[in-house]
Amino acid sequence: MQRIFTRRKLLLIATLFINVVQKAQCDISVSTNDLTIQLEHTDSFNLILRNVTNYAPFTIKFDIQHKDIIRVEPDSYNVTKDEDVNIIVHAIGAGHSEVVANATNSSITVRKAFVRVTVQKHPELDTFSLVIGWIYFVAWSISFYPQIYVNFQRKSVVGLNFDFLALNIIGFTLYAVFNLGLYFIPEIKAEYSNRYPRGLNPVQVNDIVFAVHAAAATIITIVQCYLYERSDQRVSHVARIIIGVFGLFLFIGIILAASDVIHWLDFLYYCSYVKLTITLIKYVPQAYMNYKRQSTVGWSIGNIFLDFTGGILSMLQMIIISYNYDDWVSIFGDPTKFGLGLFSVVFDIFFIVQHYVLYRHTNYEEQ
Template structure:
């Protein structure tokens, strides 16, 4: 279990003994020590040191006895001591073995006898952190819809790179599979707790909902790619080969797991998360290069980038906020994958904002000036022509045919008029 405390605050937890063990002849003695990680350390029953630095137990009592005399349960009062916040685990260790009535000895399993204690500086920081968490969750969830609306409004997906879409759907399907398996598949969860006996399941319900929603929104974009004007865009051979390798690996590993014990089910689930991390690293590159080739961001929704940037920035802000509240700065480096990927996503967002507002800020004006070029009988530059849908080009071409002759006659007549002295 976990416990949240503020400095100098105290809370009570209950330690229970299994009823089957409580019926024996001898009570069970348990000693609590403080440890800093889920890996634990070698317990020395002869040591009198508790190892507790940021917390203590009431009356400095760390040894407890459970049995029929006390109803097989004891109340443990945890106090946040000192002036420094932090995180520690209060871990129970059984002293020796215990004889049952039939004379057999049994070792009591105490793997669940622990409390993860977080001592924070301020409850206000926790409230702000929760609000920030919901804001960035909303920003990331909504970030898919500006691109969907942009495609719908233009009836075109020209300008949206198909490699980005293909990588995205594989990434979010993998992310969803990882979340669902670790959260709802009992065998996977049991294996996780076997490897990490004093850890909490890292997957929350909002992680599952976000992954499924993201995959659904990306599928909507894929449908738009089939029904709307897409020009000559296709998925590149690099992405096709990469995705073929990924999905083939999923199938092969699933078959291996079915017929052997070479790879555990939890390891297979971790593979889904590794693929998601790899895709997050590379998925923005094709779109950025595509914008560079076209010298335009037309068709690539900047609203998506603003929301993604907002979500990423707030996510990192929350990490620093919690690190400060619990004086737990090493956590950021220990979870460098999450921190690093968040930072990379923000850097890509900044790059796209620079493309849109600095490097190719006139691409929208070029887009609107194309009708003027056509109506005067001119020719589109190729890079601008790809920004329009087929329907838009046909309308502008018809308008150009109608306007070209009268415009030419008016220009010639003006040229023949006598000039004033």
Template sequence: MIIQRYTWLFVLLAIRRSWADFTVSEQDLTVAVDGQKTFDLYLNNSLSEDVEVRFDIQHSDLVKTNPANFSLSAANTTAQWTITVFGLSAGYSTVSANITPSDAASVTNAFVRVTIEKSETLRHVSVVVGWVYFLAWSISFYPQIHINYKRKSVVGLNFDFLSLNIVGFVMYSLFNCGLYWIPEIEQEYFNRYPKGLNPVKVNDVVFALHAVFATTVTILQCFIYERGTQRVSIMARVIHGIFTIFILVSIILAGIDTIKWLDFLYYCSYVKLAITLIKYVPQAFYNYKRKSTIGWSIGNIFLDFTGGMLSMLQMILDAYNYDDWDSIFGDPTKFGLGFFSVAFDIFFLVQHYVLYRDRNDYLELPEDCCEDQNQENHRVDTSLGYQAVDK
């Protein structure tokens, strides 16, 4: 009987202690260098004993708090305190409340993720640049879709390019979605780059998923419209096989904890970066072989160029604003995607406007052409890059 009473007393004390819970008004805070912001610390129930509250800062060279610590008695009736956070240097840190004794209350949710920026204006500019690059890159898919629909033909559009493109964007989507939406992987990133910010933004996620959709639509057009003798080359199939084996091995290694899942996502991003390096080569060679860019939308190139430049600009703005140059190395795919896209876009512009500028329009038959002449005699071989317009 005595044992039962003490058991119930212990349970009641444990329940009472569990009711005492420290929380914060917000868990994400952005403060300027040499600026300050506040958050509120709450206690939802009375304490069973006196405690000492202190704030542990992940990077004390980036932020400080006022107060840094304070004492609470069991008789305390205050349930809310305002804590001031001062920004010392640009970067990312976490402010966590801890108490002594540690079992007097729960502090599980009493933490704030603090982002310290050099300029609020730069942050807003970065957001605008991000969404403009998203629009430019997203719209860049549609001139090609439109020209395929208008011609009812995909002759001139290289199938190796399309097959590599869809695989690349699927890999890029895995990387962006995993790092943006899975907390465990995001935490792995912060463990690896303690002072860094997550380099993946919402516009990156939306762009990657949309790119998969738009590329899929273009591939479906290849099954509907005239495609001539075009097919995915043996070399492209070998490359796909190599990438498939690489990804399958990476999944197995991550599944047995030989590598982190963050490393697996990085490997996916490296596949995307490798594809970005090589996917334009078949189209560039195809244009060279035909001495023409007909069937390859120049509107797509202009938009792709704009998106690539703005994508790199956003990363540079963020790296400067948060003194977080590791973010460029933390997401090499995004920066590499922009850089190599821009480089190839310049080459395609040279092909279109310099090298093959005389062979980039549909060849129209002269109006005084004899009506009874066989139409086939007036059609230029499409393999040379021309397509006649019927009068």
């Protein structure tokens, strides 16, 4: 009985000790992790110091990622007590930079003490960029409906390439899986935070809405292929082989993720890679089909104009952002997104030329 009482007493003492230590832990943070400043202006944030008495005195020094973009005052601070210290940030160049606090006492954790600073040339351009973003979001979102209407009006899908549809539904489904997983699943969000502790989740609500809506609209178009006249059209053997390769790649990814060889976040990245590849190749079957038929009848030109509008505005937004933040590396250093947009626009122009120049006198249904 005495031994049990002693164990309980020790457990109580240990618990009290842990609580005291936790309460006494030095806590250093900042009032905001994100700051946007206009070029040649200033703003500030607070360095928040709590429970520092047992560790003081020590010095906090601020490391700046790009010293040609911002400078801070003071660039270091001697800590002696709990307080909020106002730190002034001067914007001296456009772009993105980080301010990271480091303590001279190595036992102090300052993981939360960082600020991402964005310096923009003109706030009006930021607003204009946001408006453009919503316009191309709407243009891309409604670009599926002209084709659905054309199919309904003709009661036929002859002229609409089935390879294009098959690749499209796989691409948008994988895009939706990527966005939904990274936005809603706690384990994947936690892994992203661990991998990129100072990064923001790249998925926004409008990304989810667009991906899910695009997949749903493509499914409606596929259902029309079963309801309306389709002649002898079917998914080609080449497309089936490509889809099979994609399926095998993703199946292996699932096995590796389920076996903890890779993280589920990596599997989502694999899904995004397949989506990017599909975006590069999905227009080829339709363009070739139009060439073989010498006609664009059955292929909605309204869809192309909306896709063209979205692509042009998407690239315009990237150019505006790059200029406003002096961040041309986002285009030329990592050209994937810009290149895909440009690739889609080039194909849209090719489809417009096919429709209005090359085959404008050809009516496939009358032949």
